[in-house]
Amino acid sequence: MPRQPLVLSLLLLVLASPFAPCAFAQDQAARITSPDGRIEFRVWSEDGAPRYAVTQDDTMIVRASRLGFRFADSAPLEDDLTLATTQTDSHDESWEQPWGERRIVRDHHNELVASFRRENNPELGFDLRIRVFDSGVGFRYEVIGEAQHAIVDEITRINLPEHSTAWWIPAAGWNRYEYLYQETPLSEVDRAHSPFTVRLPEEGPWVAIHEAALHDYSGFYLDQARGGILDIKLAPGSDGIAVHAGAEFTTPWRTIQIADEAVGLINSDIILNLNEPNVLGDVSWVEPGKYVGIWWGMHINTQSWGSGPIHGATNENTREMIDFAAENGFSGVLVEGWNLGWDGDWFNREETFSFTEAYPDFDIEALAAYARERGVRLVGHHETSGDLTNYENQMDAGFALYNRLGIAQVKTGYVADQGDLVRYDEDGTPRYEWHYGQYAVNHHLSVIQNAARHQISINAHEPVKDTGIRRTYPNAISREGARGQEYNAWGQPPNPPEHTSMLAFTRMLSGPMDFTPGIFDLIPREDSASRVETTLAHQLALYVVLYSPIQMAADLPENYRARPDAFQFIRDVPTDWEESIALQGAPGELIVFARQERGGQDWYLGAATDEEARQISVPLDFLEAGRSYEAQIYRDGENADWESNPYAITIERQQVSHTDALDLPLAPGGGAAIRFRALED
Numbered sequence: 270m271p272r273q274p275l276v277l278s279l280l281l282l283v284l285a286s287p288f289a290p291c292a293f294a295q296d297q298a299a300r301i302t303s304p305d306g307r308i309e310f311r312v313w314s315e316d317g318a319p320r321y322a323v324t325q326d327d328t329m330i331v332r333a334s335r336l337g338f339r340f341a342d343s344a345p346l347e348d349d350l351t352l353a354t355t356q357t358d359s360h361d362e363s364w365e366q367p368w369g370e371r372r373i374v375r376d377h378h379n380e381l382v383a384s385f386r387r388e389n390n391p392e393l394g395f396d397l398r399i400r401v402f403d404s405g406v407g408f409r410y411e412v413i414g415e416a417q418h419a420i421v422d423e424i425t426r427i428n429l430p431e432h433s434t435a436w437w438i439p440a441a442g443w444n445r446y447e448y449l450y451q452e453t454p455l456s457e458v459d460r461a462h463s464p465f466t467v468r469l470p471e472e473g474p475w476v477a478i479h480e481a482a483l484h485d486y487s488g489f490y491l492d493q494a495r496g497g498i499l500d501i502k503l504a505p506g507s508d509g510i511a512v513h514a515g516a517e518f519t520t521p522w523r524t525i526q527i528a529d530e531a532v533g534l535i536n537s538d539i540i541l542n543l544n545e546p547n548v549l550g551d552v553s554w555v556e557p558g559k560y561v562g563i564w565w566g567m568h569i570n571t572q573s574w575g576s577g578p579i580h581g582a583t584n585e586n587t588r589e590m591i592d593f594a595a596e597n598g599f600s601g602v603l604v605e606g607w608n609l610g611w612d613g614d615w616f617n618r619e620e621t622f623s624f625t626e627a628y629p630d631f632d633i634e635a636l637a638a639y640a641r642e643r644g645v646r647l648v649g650h651h652e653t654s655g656d657l658t659n660y661e662n663q664m665d666a667g668f669a670l671y672n673r674l675g676i677a678q679v680k681t682g683y684v685a686d687q688g689d690l691v692r693y694d695e696d697g698t699p700r701y702e703w704h705y706g707q708y709a710v711n712h713h714l715s716v717i718q719n720a721a722r723h724q725i726s727i728n729a730h731e732p733v734k735d736t737g738i739r740r741t742y743p744n745a746i747s748r749e750g751a752r753g754q755e756y757n758a759w760g761q762p763p764n765p766p767e768h769t770s771m772l773a774f775t776r777m778l779s780g781p782m783d784f785t786p787g788i789f790d791l792i793p794r795e796d797s798a799s800r801v802e803t804t805l806a807h808q809l810a811l812y813v814v815l816y817s818p819i820q821m822a823a824d825l826p827e828n829y830r831a832r833p834d835a836f837q838f839i840r841d842v843p844t845d846w847e848e849s850i851a852l853q854g855a856p857g858e859l860i861v862f863a864r865q866e867r868g869g870q871d872w873y874l875g876a877a878t879d880e881e882a883r884q885i886s887v888p889l890d891f892l893e894a895g896r897s898y899e900a901q902i903y904r905d906g907e908n909a910d911w912e913s914n915p916y917a918i919t920i921e922r923q924q925v926s927h928t929d930a931l932d933l934p935l936a937p938g939g940g941a942a943i944r945f946r947a948l949e950d
C-alpha cells in the first residue's frame with residue numbers, strides 16, 4: 270500500500286475522531302424531498318444520536334438538530350439508537366372542507382419513515398414519520414416501548430441560522446397567548462409561542478414553526494438555548510410531568526413551513542393536511558355565519574355581566590339585539606352574563622358558575638323562542654374562569670339545555686392566569702394546570718366531543734393554541750388565543766395598528782380567530798386611554814384578512830345605525846370561502862387578502878396597513894377571466910389617519926375585470942375593503 274502523505278493521514282484522523290464534523294454520518298443520512306424537489310429533509314444517527322436537518326435549494330434552513338425524549342423513570346431515548354430501516358411513500362389527494370378558507374385542499378407530499386432502534390434491542394425505539402410538502406415539512410415521533418412513559422422533556426431542537434429575524438410573543442407568562450407581537454433579531458428571543466415566524470438572513474426564505482394535531486400531549490413553546498438553537502419545551506403538568514403516555518405513543522407533528530415570500534406561509538395548508546379527516550360524519554349542523562351580541566358594553570363598562578342596574582343580559586336588551594340581528598341578516602346573538610356566577614370577583618372564582626341557571630331578568634326559554642321566531646339563534650356562553658372540574662361536571666347539562674333551545678354555538682372562556690386552571694381530585698385536592706398542558710389539551714377535546722353529541726360548535730376563548738384539529742372535529746369552529754379587539758376597550762396599551770398584519774403572519778397560521786372585528790365608535794371610552802388604533806376602513810378589512818367562519822359585528826347597534834353606508838360591507842361580507850389568497854404583505858407592515866365567496870361568484874378583498882401610509886397596487890388577476898365585476902370600494906378617505914382622522918372613508922363603485930389593477934391609498938393605521946360583485950355575462 271502506498272504511503273499516504275502526512276497531511277492526508279492527519280485529515281483522515283480528524284474525520285474519524287468523535288470531535289470532527291459529522292461528515293461521515295451525514296453522508297449516510299436518509300433523505301426525502303418535496304414534490305417540487307426544492308426542500309430536502311435529512312435524518313441520520315450520529316454515534317447513536319438521532320439527528321435531522323432541512324434545506325431549501327442550497328439554503329440551510331435547519332442545521333443538524335437533535336431528536337428524542339427524556340423520561341422521569343426510564344432511560345432517555347436520545348442515544349444508543351441506530352437508523353435501522355427506512356420506508357418511503359408519496360401522496361397526492363384533494364379533500365373537501367365542510368367550511369373553511371378554501372373548499373378544496375390539496376395534500377401533496379412525500380413521506381419517509383426513519384426507524385430508530387436501540388442498538389441492543391430492536392423492539393425499542395421510535396419511528397420518525399416525515400412528510401415533505403412544497404411549502405414545508407412536518408415530522409412526528411411514533412414511539413414503541415415496554416412500559417408507560419412519563420415524559421419530562423422532548424428534546425427536539427430546531428437549529429436555525431443565527432442571524433435571522435423573528436416575529437413572536439413570549440411564552441410561559443401569566444397572560445397565556447395575549448401579548449403584543451414583536452420583531453427582534455432571533456438572538457433576542459428567549460421563550461416564544463408558536464406559530465413562530467422567522468426570516469433567514471439577507472432577505473432569505475421565510476420560515477414558520479408550529480405543531481399540528483395536538484392530542485393527548487402538552488403544547489410546546491420554543492426556548493432559545495443559544496445562537497439560534499430553539500428547543501421544544503413541553504408545558505408541565507401539575508405533577509411536574511409534561512406528558513403521561515402509554516408504552517406506544519405518537520406525538521403531534523412538528524411543522525417547519527418554508528416560503529420565498531411571507532404570504533407563502535399563509536397560503537400553505539400543511540397544518541390541516543397533517544390532521545386526521547373528519548370523524549364526526551355529517552356536520553351540516555355546524556353553521557358558519559355572522560353574529561352580534563351583548564358583549565362590547567361589558568368591555569367598555571356601560572353594562573355588567575353580573576346582576577344589578579346595568580346588567581347587560583336582560584330580556585329587553587336581548588330582544589332588541591335579536592331584532593337588530595334579524596333586520597340585518599345576522600344569524601346569531603351572543604349573550605354573556607346570562608347565567609348565575611358573575612356576581613363577586615368572577616376572575617378569582619369567588620362564586621362558581623352555573624351553566625343551566627339564568628338570572629331572573631333573563632328568560633332563556635322565551636328569548637330562545639323569540640329568536641327562533643325571528644329566524645336567528647342565540648349564541649351560548651360558558652365562562653369557566655378556569656375551573657375545569659366545575660365545567661366538566663356541568664357541560665353535558667349545559668349543552669343539552671342549549672340544544673333543546675335551538676342554540677348551535679357556544680363561546681367558552683378560561684379566564685385565569687396561565688398555570689392557574691384548577692381541577693379537583695375526588696378528595697377535593699386542587700391541582701393547578703397550564704393553559705397549554707396535556708390536561709388542558711384533553712379537557713378542550715372532551716368539550717368539543719361532548720358538544721358534538723349535542724350538535725353544538727365551540728368557540729373557545731383563552732384556549733390552547735389551534736393546531737388544525739378542526740379538520741377532525743369541524744365543530745371546533747373558532748377560538749381566541751391572541752390579543753383580540755377587547756384590548757382596544759381596556760388594554761394598556763391597546764393593540765397598535767401593526768397588530769393586524771402581525772396576527773396575519775403569526776397567530777393566523779394556526780387557524781381561525783374570533784377577533785371580533787367591526788368597532789365603529791373608535792374612541793368608545795372617555796374614562797380610559799384605550800381606544801381603537803385603526804381607521805374605520807381598517808375595521809372593515811378585518812372581516813377579510815383575519816379568517817374565522819364565525820365573525821362578530823362587535824359594536825353596539827346604535828353605532829352601526831349611525832353609519833349605514835360603512836355597515837353595508839359588514840352586512841354583505843360572507844364568512845365561508847371557496848378560495849382564499851394572501852396576496853401581499855409582511856408581518857407588522859401590511860396584509861392584503863382576496864377571498865371568493867363559497868357558493869357564489871363574488872370576490873372580496875381586504876388590505877390593512879400598520880402606522881405607515883402606503884399606496885398599494887393590487888392586480889385583480891384572481892377574478893374570473895372574461896367576467897365583469899362591480900367593485901364596491903370602502904377605502905380611507907382624504908387625510909384619513911387612525912389617530913387624528915379615523916372616520917374619513919370613501920365609498921365608491923367602479924367596473925373592473927381580471928386584467929385591471931386597483932391602486933389603493935392606505936392611511937396610517939388604515940385599510941381597504943372591497944366587494945367585487947359579479948355582473949351577469
Ligand code: NOJ
Nearest residue numbers: 605652682684730749755
Ligand atoms: C374573555 C373573552 O375573551 C371575552 O370575549 C369575554 O367577554 C370575557 N372573557 C368574559 O367571558
Ligand code: CA
Nearest residue numbers: 730731749755
Ligand atoms: Ca380573552
